[in-house]
Amino acid sequence: MSGVPAISQSGRGRLADAALADLDALKQRHGRHFGGSPRRRLAAIGIPALIVFGAFYAMIELNFSLQRILGGLHRLGQFAVLMIPPEPQGRFVAFSIALGETLGIAFLGTLIAACLAFPIAFLAARNVIPNIFVHFAVRRTFDVIRSVDTLIWALLWITVVGLGPFAGVLAIACADFGALGKLFSEAIEATDGKSREGVTAAGGNKLEQVRFGLVPEVLPVIASQVLYFIESNTRSATIIGIVGAGGVGAYLTELIRVLELKQVAFLILMILVTVAIIDFISTRLRLAIIGKAKVV
């Protein structure tokens, strides 16, 4: 080791000091590392400028005003004070039942969606149905169903089965049917096809190819996706009550409207805890299914 300190007076490394002193010569020798191409430079300036311009335009169009923001923040601060301490004020049992309802909606909705999407996803997979029209049509159907939000599905189902959690179940089943169908068909297409070839070589027909060559390969992926959806639907199911389709959403809306903020805070805490528990269980199960951890 030489006795010269690696860090000079300026606090930079010695190499950096030497390079900075020699900057002009460096620029001359290695010019192309200093200046970018004009096209890149244009993109580097133009795209952020466009994004910022768009943001200002949107703020003006959406009636943003500093006064409203400040007033709102002031009121939010008041709300935060009113939320403390969170307490159920005698409605703990009612909240718990509503949360149970929410979990039921999420579980049943996802399960129905998965059961419906599983067979149909095979039709949308290129390696099962080579016919381009069939899988294109099925995929677009999934896309259309997926693009309608769960809350809109809930409104539609309420007209059929009336207000209540059952409409919520059907809404989640519909919205997820599209999403799961797309994911399942992608999982099916991602298989490598070797096991199917094996089944074919052993004399299996088309159906047997799918049953013994494809299903065992995709089942773990599909199961872990379904678990993930149950987890995320627990969140969706908490809000579905806003339009009257069961679960804690109804309490949440009503209590926020009448500013019973202590109860709101308690309910939100209950939701957070429930979601965390479901997250924990489903993560454990998912890792176990894809073989990275053991259950228990």
Added chain:
Amino acid sequence: MATAVPVLPAAQAKALADAYKAAVAARRQRTLLVLAIIVVLVFVSAQLAHVRPLTLIANIGNFGGFIGRTIPKISAGNFFGDIAEWYWAFPKWLGLLWQTILIAYLGTLMGAVVAFLLCFHASANLARSRWSRIAARRFLEFCRTVPDIVFALIFVIAFGLGPMAGVLALSIHTAGALGKLFAEVVENIDMKPVEGLSAAGASWVQIIRFAVLPQVAPGFASYALLRFEINVRGAGVMGFVGAGGIGQEFLVAIRNFYYTDVSAILLMIIATVILIDLGTEQIRHRLINPEGVK
């Protein structure tokens, strides 16, 4: 030429066959157990969710009837007139749809900025201290666990009815969701440039700017676009609680049984969402492999 297939001695073959049978039986038992658990859970949740299949069967005709009534009368003779009547409020709905897209845009942008500022603190490899990392993680978790529409409900009261509440609600939820994804991207970077820069004496901000940002920028942009896509859907229902966009109009149409309006607005929403999906998908492919698309 006949080939002799080697056959195991009977005792050995029997042992193998028994082991196979035992393995299959164990598997089958496990599958049955899982199925039993699922069935029990289905019954419990069906009880909790008041599932009434009979109502569904009795009223499923309603759904068909409902869909039937939303289909406007369009005759070949007066095709354009009928379309114009169906979309009688087209300019107004288009304006609201544009507002919906702007809500999603601004919500995504503001959320992405917050997520960008926090993700480096939340990542395991770049966080400056353990406590700031835990604080950043917990904050992001809170933001993404509370659904955006719940924030919207509260903000509508605090900030007043209108799109501003929707934007703020979306941006908080987006910050939480993107912050987590961004932090994961940051955790997956190649640490060599970071080491090089810190060896050359760069500050934390300089390291982020010159060693981390070039690696993570495509990933960040791609996730932000994906979130924009999701937020367009989310902004579409913000109107249900009075937080702007086309949702309010849709809610009015469906509650007042303006059947053809329901189908008209729904079709516009679906078309917009699909168009934005396709557009962002193109850009994302380009971001992820710049050479692949010419």
